[in-house]
Each structure stands twice: as structure tokens, then as C-alpha cells.
Amino acid sequence: MVERNAQRQVAELLELQLQGGSDAGGVGRYLLHRAKPHLPPWLAWAGTGIVGALGNWRWADSAAAGVGLTLASVAVTGVTWWAGKSTSQQRRLHSAITVAAGSAWLTAACLAGPTAHPVGDLYLMGGPALALSWNIRMVLRQTTDASGDSTDKGLLEKVGLARAQLGAAKVEPNRVTAPLAVEAGEQTNDDVTKSLGRIASALDLPTSAVRYNPDPASSRRGELVIVPEDMLAEVVDWQEPSNLGGSIADPLVIGRYDDGAPLMVWLPGDPEIKRNSTHLLIAGGTGSGKGETALNLLTEILSRRDVIVWFSDPKAFQDFRPLLPGLDWAAEGGTPTEVLVAAVEAVIPARTGWLGAHGYRQWVPEAAEQQTSREHTCRPDGRACGCPGMPFLVTWFEEAANTLRKMGDDAFTGIAQEARSAGVSLIVSLQRPSYDQMSTSTRASLPSVIALGCDARDEGFVLPDEVLAAGAHPGAWGNRRPGYCYVVSPGVPEDRYASPARTRSFPSRAVPVMEVLAQWAQRNGASADPVTAGAASVVAGNAYTGRTPAGAEQPAPLRMVKEDDAMVDNGLLVDPEDVDIDPEAELPGAEQGDDTPIFGQATGRKPSPEEARRLFTQALEEFESEGQMIVGPKDFMDWCDRHHLSRPWVSARLKEAAEEGRLQPTNATGRWRIVPVLTAA
Incomplete structure (x- = not known):
């Protein structure tokens, strides 16, 4: 590719040289510029003849000069062959033959004379032939090869795709996309995916920098994508939500791709562009950045005006404590999570019933507003009903392996299969979504995934086979690249599925901003609609109370205080109940019943x-x-x-x-x- 760029620059320079006016002077300049690139071989031919004549005048009768000139000819030819090892084989051979022929003629001309037979004949016939061969080579080099030969062809030949055809490349900032077609009847797209590692090696790039996106309509065509620079190495800290006060239907920005493009996901569907609503799996091994990835997503969700969040975390909200006031329902692991799961199962039919009664086939942002339209009314007479809107519901299960062990591997199956039509999105976060932790039915119902670093043996559990075949390799990161991920989700272009991305980091200075965001959600975020709240209360009773109102007393955070030294004498240490007891008074005498046993006696009785x-x-x-x-x-x-x-x-x-x-x-x-x-x- 470097050679091709150099050739392109030479061609542009030649084009500038060929520019000239239309008058006689312009024609002369045009012809001169046209001839300039081809003059060096002819000038070398003429110069060799002059040097031969001068050499003959100087060394015609010198035997020592003959030996010296012969050795010099051999040396120059050898140096030419050695210096040409970095070029193509044809150029190296052509250069060595030219230098050998020229130096041999020069030696003969110096000793025998340039006009002696057959030295003069060789000069007049062989010299122009060699110069003309270099002119022909230059013309062929400047001619554009539509089949994509030269360096690219040599690269494909090295990796076993010698007959593949590369089309015109599309160059973007830190991203090159080139159409590729393998030989019909001989190779398929699978052969290209198997060669990605060798292509990366030939270009001296990491494996993840080379991807292949097969054409769904062809088994031999696709696009080869190369990202030469890893822009994810730089850690980017989270600053604030991307769209405070926007709708949950707008994209949630959680990071960036390796070419600098924003990393976005969508939860609700969009009937206008045929995008489905989705559930999301966040999967990654220990130390892969799963917690910070979750914070990126949750802060984006809480910054939207038309969504409520039910959140379960067996780790007592260790990472999410600053956002706790913004959650509509927060449940720790164990029994509270069991109640939350049961409540979600109960609200699904209630919400689908409300949406259907108001003429919605799926949840859209208009469903979260008060129903003032005649097109979305539950009244039989067709007049606007004025019903309160129904916000989107996100049900989030952090460290879900704990819940799955307690409730069974199919605990989320019903929710995953039925919730999307009810305006409910299920988010499940766990380290290893294998079949022994999550049922295959549940996993199949989670179409979206944020796949962070994992064990190479677990890649098949988190990403589809076609994404892995396209070059995705989360096992290469493990826990050494926190926040690196692949995202597969509706709304994300398919050619981005195998593109590495990275979520933003949450340093300690982000905590105050998250606390302010939670307060904003309390004051400006949506509240549960009567249908959702009623169905949840029927199941959960007092366990569901909704989001804590703004201004309500919040639990005081624990703070370290300096304690006094226990050995400092601050007076008598006396229990307040004993302050009136006189320590000098005589004890009362023994009374009846003092010897009755206190321990070892039966307590209570068995009820009827x-x-x-x-x-x-x-x-x-x-x-x-x-x-x-x-x-x-x-x-x-x-x-x-x-x-x-x-x-x-x-x-x-x-x-x-x-x-x-x-x-x-x-x-x-x-x-x-x-x-x-x-x-x-």
C-alpha cells in the first residue's frame, strides 16, 4: 500500500508536468515534459559512451586497468543485486542485468576502444534496447491496473488468496474498507475469514485490527476492513450523560469504537425503521470492566425522561450506590429479588393490555405521555381518554448468576420471551453465560450482547458464530483490557459487530456527578404509571414503594469519626439504670423461691x-x-x-x-x- 501511494504521487506529479498552454510554446513544453520521465536511461546510454571513449584514451595499453575495470564491473553488479533485495524480483533482475551489461561494455570500450568491432555495434544496438526497456517499464508502472495487482496482489498471494480481486478502497479516518471477491467456484468467504490472522501478520497489525464482513447475498464477496491504529488504548473518563432529558428511544452512548465513532445501543424498538425492541446481556470475566460498562449504560438510562428502572444487585449496590435514589425499585439478592422477578412477570400482561387498549402495537415514546389523541384512546366512543402515560420499564439483574442459582436457570425465560411487546427491557449481567448457569431458552431470548474480555474458551457463549468468524476475539483481551468490548444489538450496523469498542472509565471524581444525576432523576424522571404500579403492588405488597420522592430523608452515608482513647479517665463508667444504687447498702436477706432452678426448664407450651x-x-x-x-x-x-x-x-x-x-x-x-x-x- 505504501508503494501504491508513492506511485499515485508520482502520477500526480507527472500530470502537473504535462500541463501546458495550447500555443506553440505550450506544445513544446508539453512534449518536453512528456519526454522528461523517459530521458534518464538515454542520458545514461550517452554518458556511458563518452566515459568509454575517455577510458580508452587513458588506459588503452594498460593491463592493470583491465584487471581493475573487470573487478569494478563485478563489484558494481553485485552491489546492485544486493541493494535490490527489498524491491520486486523483476525490478531486481532488470537492474542487475542493466548494470552488468553496461559495466562489461565500458570495460571493453576502455581497453579495445569504443569504435572497435563489435564494441561499437553493441553500443549502437544494445544500448538503445536497454534504455527502451526501462521506458516500457515506466509506462507500465504508471498505468492503473484495474485488477488490483502490485503490492495488494502480492499481499493476497502471501495469505493464500492469490486470485482474489480487491476493489477500490474507501478511506476514512483510521479505517480502510475494500471490496473483496474470491475466485468463483474455488474459494468462499470462509477462506477469507481463515486468512485474517495472516493478513494482520503481513500488515504488522493486531488480529483485531483486520475484519471481514461477508456479503449476505454472496458466498464469495464481502468487505475487508482494516483499522491501522488502536485508538482505544487511551482511557477516556465519563463526564456526563450524552442526552440529559431526552427519550429512552434515543441512542444510549456508552463509549467509542476503535476508529473513534461513538458506541451506541438502543433498548426500545422503532416501528418506522423496523428496529426491534431488545433485551441485553452484559458478559465479561473478572476484571474485564463489566461494572464500569454497566455504569455507562445505567447513567444513560437514568438521564432519560420516560423510563423507570427496577434493579437487583446481590452485592448491595456496591458500584451503584450513588445512583440508588434514581431507581424506581432497588432489591438486593435473595428473597427481594424473587419478589421483583414475580412482579415483572405480573406487570407484563397488565402493560400489554394497556398498550393494546390504546392502539399501540409496541411501546413508543408517545405512550409515555398523557393520552390526549383520539388515535390512542381506550374509550369506546373514540374520544381522547386522558389516561396517564406508561413509561418504558428497564428490569436489570446485576450479578445474575446469584439469582439463577437460587431460582433456577430458567428464572428469566418467561420475562425474556414476553416482555419486549410490553415496553419492558431485560438486562442481565453475569460473568459466564454458559448453559450450566443460564438455560438455552433464556440465552436465545437475549438478542443483544455487550461482550467484554473473557476466557477464549467462552467466546462461543457470548458472541454469535458469524461475528467470531468475522474477526471478533474477546478472548484475546481477558482481563488485560478493561472496558474493551464487542456490541451486537438491533440498530448497530452489522459491519460493526466485529469492531472492537471501549466503554468509558468512572474515576472517583465521577461520584458527585452521579449523585447529582440521581437527584435529577428523582425530580424530573418518570414515575411508575398506575397500571404498572398496581400490578407490582398486587404481587409485592409493601415490598414495592416506587422511587423515593425528591427531598425525602436519605440514609446517611457511613463516615469515619475519631474516637477518644478508651484509657482516658473521663469519670466513673456507670450504667444510667444503676446511678441510684448505693454501693455501700447491705444486700437483702434470702427469700422463699430463691433456690428455684432458672435453666433447664421447659419454656412455653405447644399450641392447640x-x-x-x-x-x-x-x-x-x-x-x-x-x-x-x-x-x-x-x-x-x-x-x-x-x-x-x-x-x-x-x-x-x-x-x-x-x-x-x-x-x-x-x-x-x-x-x-x-x-x-x-x-x-
């Missing part, structure tokens, strides 16, 4: 069957009031000890409560969801 059932009903009400809507026999362990009841007895009562409608089974064996009292009644 009717009383036990009443206590069990009260226990369910207490769980409900505390917001613990998922229960099982293990949650009654302390209760059983207090009331002298067994675990099998509790299991039997749980089944009876389910038959009565007070409980409903969950996906997990032995776990039951409490149905709020009003609903059960």
Missing part, C-alpha cells in the same frame, strides 16, 4: 391445632407487612422453635394456604409467593 393455625396466619401477615413476599419452610425456623412446631407441619400449612389462594407457587421448589390479603379476599 386451632391456635397454631391462627399463629401461622399471623406469621404470614407479619412477613407481608415487612415486605418479604417470598417464603418457604426455612423462613419459619425460628418461629417453629418458639411455638414448638415442626418443619413438616409448616410445609403442610403452606400447601393449604396455596389451595386457599393466600400463597402462589414460584419457579423455585419449596418457595411460595404471598398474595396480599385484599387480593386473596
